[in-house]
Amino acid sequence: MKTILIVDDEPRTREGVRKVLESWSAGRYRITTSTSAVEALKWLDENEANLVITDIRMPEINGLELVEKLRERPHSPVIIVISGHPQFDYAHKALQFGVIEYLLKPLDKTKLVEAVELAFRREEEMNRVERMERIVDTKLLETTEQETQYGTQVKEAIQYLDEHLGESITMKDTADYLHMNASYFSVLFKEQSGLTFSDYLTRRRMQRAKELLMNTRLSINEIAEKVGYQTAKYFVKVFRSHEGVSPGQYRKGVSHAEETIQ
The missing domain is CATH 3.40.50.2300 (Response regulator)
Known part of the structure; x- marks a missing residue:
């Protein structure tokens, strides 16, 4: 009340x-x-x-x-x-x-x-x-806002990542999809987005995980799977390192904020 x-x-x-x-x-x-x-x-x-x-x-x-x-x-x-x-x-x-x-x-x-x-x-x-x-990754947001300036290959790479976020995808997988040399693709992606491929992928996965923690009642195991992690234990470790709290703690904090809106 x-x-x-x-x-x-x-x-x-x-x-x-x-x-x-x-x-x-x-x-x-x-x-x-x-x-x-x-x-x-x-x-x-x-x-x-x-x-x-x-x-x-x-x-x-x-x-x-x-x-x-x-x-x-x-x-x-x-x-x-x-x-x-x-x-x-x-x-x-x-x-x-x-x-x-x-x-x-x-x-x-x-x-x-x-x-x-x-x-x-x-x-x-x-x-x-x-x-x-609390959800938005400001660095990722900056990258997204500049997306119109990217070349076709980097745009396609970002779209490919978003469509396969729940899979155990690698930089080589993405480069192969684009028919590019992996080393060249790595340099091109960093040059245009300002983030390494690995950093972008992790930030994008964390962004999606936070959306799922806020808007669904999926278990931590289910969320880990949906954002491309093979084990919940590793997902929790990455999430804590990135956000400073565990997925469960993050969800509790967001739930409290939600209660103030109703």
Whole structure:
């Protein structure tokens, strides 16, 4: 269940926002409150919020300082700022920090709900991007983006690899398919793609493995086979060396990210 944290030192506003959102959410979201930014930060040390709605003017730490501190955290929530003062400087600063909406008091209930719905849509987009970043091999992506500049033989080699990724394919197999000398093909591939044949093949296999770990419930053994490794043990060794975690650990991390989207 996603959590909304309301931070406001004024009891009337704080409880008013809570009641509106509890009525709107109909039990779909956990809604909690803090009476100050200090209290909110302590709560967030042990809990996680998907959305923070904070007032600007509060004692000790104001709302903008709270937003700045939240942005420094690894998993920053989306944020809505509320204020009784239509000051441009506050609004501008809030937007610089990536705040989703800046609402003025007295709060319009409809606008509040619309802002919360927008915030959760934005959170889903951010999570989706984060998940994709975890899959994408940036070096492989750079190579793919330059593919239009490659010669016909290297393009055909890449297509051949993609079509036979689940097989125990070698550089000699690929060179033979292209009717090329293996040594010449090796130099040509590195020259045009920026990667050695072996490095490209491993990165492509790891990319496919991550896609399967995220999007399927196939076992590690089955995934190892589908990406061209004869034993799961060797696949796990290569995956850990490349990604820093085992395939099982990677899948758990991705599954957690998926839960935040639903």
